[in-house]
Amino acid sequence: xxxxxxxxxxxxxxxxxxxxxxxxxxxxxxxxxxxxxxxxxxxxxxxxxxxxxxxxxxxxxxxxxxxxxxxxxxxxxxxxxxxxxxxxxxxxxxxxxxxxxxxxxxxxxxxxxxxxxxxxxxxxxxxxxxx
Amino acid sequence: xxxxxxxxxxxxxxxxxxxxxxxxxxxxxxxxxxxxxxxxxxxxxxxxxxxxxxxxxxxxxxxxxxxxxxxxxxxxxxxxxxxxxxxxxxxxxxxxxxxxxxxxxxxxxxxxxxxxxxxxxxxxxxxxxxxxxxxxxxxxxxxxxxxxxxxxxxxxxxxxxxxxxxxxxxxxxxxxxxxxxxxxxxxxxxxxxxxxxxxxxxxxxxxxxxxxxxxxxxxxxxxxxxxxxxxxxxxxxxxxxxxxxxxxxxxxxxxxxxxxxxxxxxxxxxxxxxxxxxxxxxxxxxxxxxxxxxxxxxxxxxxxxxxxxxxxxxxxxxxxxxxxxxxxxxxxxxxxxxxxxxxxxxxxxxxxxxxxxxxxxxxxxxxxxxxxxxxxx
Numbered sequence: 258x259x260x261x262x263x264x265x266x267x268x269x270x271x272x273x274x275x276x277x278x279x280x281x282x283x284x285x286x287x288x289x290x291x292x293x294x295x296x297x298x299x300x301x302x303x304x305x306x307x308x309x310x311x312x313x314x315x316x317x318x319x320x321x322x323x324x325x326x327x328x329x330x331x332x333x334x335x336x337x338x339x340x341x342x343x344x345x346x347x348x349x350x351x352x353x354x355x356x357x358x359x360x361x362x363x364x365x366x367x368x369x370x371x372x373x374x375x376x377x378x379x380x381x382x383x384x385x386x387x388x
Numbered sequence: 389x390x391x392x393x394x395x396x397x398x399x400x401x402x403x404x405x406x407x408x409x410x411x412x413x414x415x416x417x418x419x420x421x422x423x424x425x426x427x428x429x430x431x432x433x434x435x436x437x438x439x440x441x442x443x444x445x446x447x448x449x450x451x452x453x454x455x456x457x458x459x460x461x462x463x464x465x466x467x468x469x470x471x472x473x474x475x476x477x478x479x480x481x482x483x484x485x486x487x488x489x490x491x492x493x494x495x496x497x498x499x500x501x502x503x504x505x506x507x508x509x510x511x512x513x514x515x516x517x518x519x520x521x522x523x524x525x526x527x528x529x530x531x532x533x534x535x536x537x538x539x540x541x542x543x544x545x546x547x548x549x550x551x552x553x554x555x556x557x558x559x560x561x562x563x564x565x566x567x568x569x570x571x572x573x574x575x576x577x578x579x580x581x582x583x584x585x586x587x588x589x590x591x592x593x594x595x596x597x598x599x600x601x602x603x604x605x606x607x608x609x610x611x612x613x614x615x616x617x618x619x620x621x622x623x624x625x626x627x628x629x630x631x632x633x634x635x636x637x638x639x640x641x642x643x644x645x646x647x648x649x650x651x652x653x654x655x656x657x658x659x660x661x662x663x664x665x666x667x668x669x670x671x672x673x674x675x676x677x678x679x680x681x682x683x684x685x686x687x688x689x690x691x692x693x694x695x696x697x698x699x700x701x702x703x704x705x706x707x708x709x710x711x712x713x714x715x716x717x718x719x720x721x722x723x724x725x726x727x728x729x730x731x732x733x734x735x736x737x738x739x740x741x742x743x744x745x746x747x748x749x750x751x752x753x754x755x756x757x758x759x760x761x762x763x764x765x
Contacts, residue, residue, distance in 0.1 A: 294518045300630055320537040320643060323586040324523040337523050339533055339638050347638055349533070351522050359587060362540040373521070 268295040270309055276377045278370040281309040282346055293346040314368030315384060316342040321352070321361045340366055340381055353380045389660060392478040393618040393765050395488075396425025396605040397731045402567050402722030405499040406599035413601035414443040414494035415451040421603035422452070426615050427488055432605070434459035434486030436476045438725060440466055441493055448492070459486035463626075463758075465634045467673055470726030470755035475624035477606035487607060493727045494601030502597055503527060519636050527675060530635045532588035534643055535678040539588065541644035542693030546590060548700070549677040550578035553592045553719055555704045556674075560716025563742040567596055568720045593677040595718035602727040604734070609765065618765035619737045622662075622750070625655035626758040644693075646679075648757045649686035656752075660761045664688045668748045669736045670712045671729035673755040674719060680704075680712070683754050706743065714743040726755040733762050 274281040284291045285299035286306035298305055320339040336352040338361065352361065353369055365387030368379050398420025400406070400413050422429055429452040435445050439462040449457065459480040463469030470493075477489035497503060506525040524530055538544060557573045560566035573592065581591040612618040627648045631639040640647060657663055664687055672683045681695035689710055690698040698704075704712040715721040715732040722728055733753040735741040751762040 320533050320540070320638070322529060322532045322536055322588060324529060325583060325586060335523055337529065337533060339537075349519050349522050349524065349636070349638065360540075362536075378521070 267297050271295060272376065274309070275370065275379055278377065280312040280314050280368050280379050282312050282342065282344055283307055284310045291344060291346050293348055310344060312342050312344050312368075315387075316340040316366055316381070318352075318361050318364050318366060319347060321359060323358045336361065338366070338381060348379075351380050353382050356383075390478050390482060390621045390624065391609045392481050392606055392621045393609050393612050393615065394474070394604055394621060394734050394762065395607045395611060395615045395618055396421040396423070396427070397603070397734050398422070398424055399565075399602045399724075399728065399731060400494070400600050402565065402598050402600040402724065402728070403498075404567075404597070404599060406496055410494050410496055410500070410601070411443050411447060411451065413496070413599070414448055414492050414603070417494060417601035417603040418448065418452055418490055418492050421492075421605045422490065424616075425488070425605040425607065427605065429453040430455050432488045432490050433457050434477065434480045434489035436461050436463070436473045436480075436489055436491045438462060438466065438469055438473070438493055439464045441495070443492070443494055454490075457486070459489065465628075465757065467675060467726040468634060468755055468757040469626075470673065470730065471624065471753055471758035471760045472626040472755075473727070474604070474606060474621060474730065474760055475626050475758065477604075478621055478624055481606055481608045489606045490603060491606060491727070492601065492603040493725050495725070496599040497723060498597040498599050504594070504597060524636070527635065528584045528589050528594055531676050531678075532585035534637045535588050535676070537643035538645075538678065538682065542696075544681065544693075544696050546587060546593070547575065547579060548696035549593050549681070550575050550590070551696075551699050552674075552677045552680050552704070553578050555699065556713050556717040556720045558705070559714050559743050560720025563716050563721060565742065566716040566721040567598065568716060588678070589676055592719070595675045595723040598722040598724060600722055600724045600728070602724045602731050604727070604730060612765045615765075617738045617740070619734045620763045620765040622761040622763045623656045623659035624758070624760055625652040625659065627651040627655065628757055646682040646686040646756070649683050649754065649759075652754075652757060652759045653687040656759050656761050662750060662761065666750045667710065667752045668750050669714060669733075669745045670710055670752040670754065671715070671733050672712055672717075673726045673729060674713070674717050675723070677719065679756065683756065687752075687754065706745070711743075711745045714741055714745060729753055729755070730760065733760065737762050737764060
């Protein structure tokens with residue numbers, strides 16, 4: 258996990274699993290409610306006990322933008338996506354191998370782990386198998 | 389209806405390079421507001437600003453000659469807390485915690501710290517680091533990822549957003565205090581401006597970066613007879629929901645709306661005993677033009693997805709059903725974090741606005757999550 262990820266007690270599980278190409282979602286061990294980004298307490302029942310669910314990695318693009326000036330000048334332009342994971346939470350990521358500048362609304366995607374500045378990171382690509 | 393008034397307003401000029409410290413801008417605006425209220429600095433006993441304001445209360449007291457304060461507070465959330473500052477001040481003066489509260493905001497947002505720039509270190513406290521690593525590193529990109537869902541849900545185009553900007557720049561053109569005074573634009577100009585975040589925001593959809601300061605003084609309504617131009621604070625509201633964030637509002641069930649603004653609208657109108665039809669003039673916070681669309685719909689001035697047609701029909705323009713951002717907005721007048729829009733709401737009630745809409749009995753100021761209804765004292 259790179260310095261920029263700064264894994265902390267609340268989210269180390271996410272980046273540790275990402276290092277093994279697994280996408281984990283935090284879920285309450287008492288009431289089962291999923292939550293992302295990670296947080297120490299369940300906002301539904303107040304429990305501090307939590308577990309994780311391994312996501313299928315499949316989902317649908319809720320929203321997206323074409324990012325013209327990424328956060329490092331030497332980075333290529335990229336498509337930023339907000340993905341509704343099939344299991345029920347939303348995550349922000351990038352669409353890799355994006356074929357054009359858009360539109361990408363409501364398209365199906367599947368997770369693809371890649372190295373990014375020293376950290377294995379969950380990105381997504383278009384799911385060619387999905388209609 | 390609150391038992392408080394806005395007794396005074398004050399501001400510096402709005403520029404791109406003030407040439408002086410933010411403390412001097414805060415002091416100039418504050419002293420002007422205190423004198424406008426018919427008070428002396430020694431009579432001020434409360435202070436409210438934004439959590440992100442860089443001007444320390446005690447240093448500002450020293451500059452102004454305020455002897456003692458018995459209330460201070462700050463509102464979180466940047467611009468969404470602009471109207472909440474007045475709610476804090478009303479709470480202070482109506483509870484007896486203070487009798488005259490100075491509300492201020494001052495910065496060199498163009499010549500010193502530019503909010504709109506990507507920052508060198510793409511890290512921040514959670515939740516920012518869930519976004520910055522994927523390229524969400526400026527306010528324009530943070531907000532655009534939310535707005536795109538609204539565009540897709542209702543078939544709204546960037547050209548639709550441009551019709552708002554043209555309206556705002558038309559008001560700015562006839563407001564001598566506006567940075568874009570005498571510089572209106574056409575829809576063609578808007579569509580020719582460069583993409584900031586494709587396919588959502590062009591340059592002319594983004595607010596200015598401004599240097600300047602604005603201040604207000606809030607007192608109890610019993611002072612109104614001693615104030616030259618008192619304005620009643622009819623109602624205040626501020627609403628925040630879970631599963632939301634100021635800079636990453638991606639987790640509501642329906643991203644094509646603004647539920648916090650809608651909840652504040654319901655509270656404002658219920659507290660005032662008024663309806664949207666009673667509003668004579670509106671100022672709506674727009675760091676980016678799409679927020680005007682979301683707020684018009686949240687307040688019930690039009691139905692969900694109808695703001696584009698509502699604006700295209702000229703309702704926001706002079707003589708329209710809801711003249712809006714009559715100072716030119718944050719796009720046209722200046723970006724002083726939305727507090728300059730409260731000042732415009734006050735001027736419209738006083739009858740002293742550059743683009744005065746006639747007699748105003750109900751003046752709405754919405755800074756998104758928080759809002760104010762102002763009226764005649």
